[in-house]
Amino acid sequence: MPVPEQAGLPAVPPLPAGLPKGHLREIVLYPDPILRSIALPAKGIAADELAQLAADMLITMYHAGGRGLAAPQIGIARRVFVMDGFWKEGAPAPRIIIDPVLTPLGDEIGDMVEGCLSIPDHPVSVARPTRITLRHLDLDGPMQVIDLDGIEARIAQHEADHLDGRLILDFQESSNA
Ligand code: NI
Numbered sequence: 001m002p003v004p005e006q007a008g009l010p011a012v013p014p015l016p017a018g019l020p021k022g023h024l025r026e027i028v029l030y031p032d033p034i035l036r037s038i039a040l041p042a043k044g045i046a047a048d049e050l051a052q053l054a055a056d057m058l059i060t061m062y063h064a065g066g067r068g069l070a071a072p073q074i075g076i077a078r079r080v081f082v083m084d085g086f087w088k089e090g091a092p093a094p095r096i097i098i099d100p101v102l103t104p105l106g107d108e109i110g111d112m113v114e115g116c117l118s119i120p121d122h123p124v125s126v127a128r129p130t131r132i133t134l135r136h137l138d139l140d141g142p143m144q145v146i147d148l149d150g151i152e153a154r155i156a157q158h159e160a161d162h163l164d165g166r167l168i169l170d171f172q173e174s175s176n177a
Contacts, residue, residue, distance in 0.1 A: 012062040013084070013092035018139075020052050022059030025074040030119045036165040039070075039077045042098045043137065050080070051139055054096045057082040066117045068155040070162030073118050081159035085151040095152075098137040102160050104129035105147060112154055114168050124168040128157050 015022055028034055042050065053071065061069035061082055068083040084094045110130040113123045131149045134156055138144055148156055161167070 009065050010088055010090055012059070013087050013094070015055055015058055016094055016096070018051070019055040019058070020048075022052075022055035022057075024063055025056050025060045027060065027064060027069075027117050028073050028075050030116075030167065030169070032118075034072050034075055034077055035118055035162070035167060037072060037077045038165055039072055039079045039163040042071075042078045042080045045078065047139065047141075050098065053078075053080060054082060054139060058084070058094055058096075061117070062087065064117050067151070068159040069117060070159045072162055072165075079163045081156075081162065083152065083155045083159060085155055093152075096139060097134070097156070097159070098139070100134055100136040100156070100160050100163070102157060103133045103135075105131040105133050114154070114158055116158070116168050119168065122168075124172050126158075126168055126171040128154060132156060 053076065057069050057071065057074060060074060061084070067085055067088070068081060070081040071078045079099050081097050082094065083097065084092055086093045108130045109127050111125050111127050114126050115123045130153060131147065132153045133145065133147050135143060135145050
């Protein structure tokens, strides 16, 4: 079945080579308690299961018009997220991130307004390190170490937060105004 496309979004990019066909999954919405759970490591999940999960997450993210999606957002409390910082600009760069460990690189902090597919129409300005080192497993197993900046550093931190039950709501300044 072809994936229907939303008006105003670029075409859904092809999935990375080697992934199975992805299926659309339902995105869990706040305040579903799974969004507050601490996800378990993904290590140990069978490789074919993990590849299917990644394919489903990428398709679901693209279809929803997002740049990142974490497994708890489709109801799976495992430490997996997918991201693509550039597909909306016509330069797809999908990443599949398994059991990530993030470390700030340098001490620069930047503010950016973030949205979340699980909290529709509720953008929040969030201060985060602008550069990070990201260590993670990929589908082939070996540990990867990459440095990210810009939108990719932003997305990776947002999605990694999901794996610890942290949401952009937690960054809102309390205000009665
Ligand atoms: Ni989110």
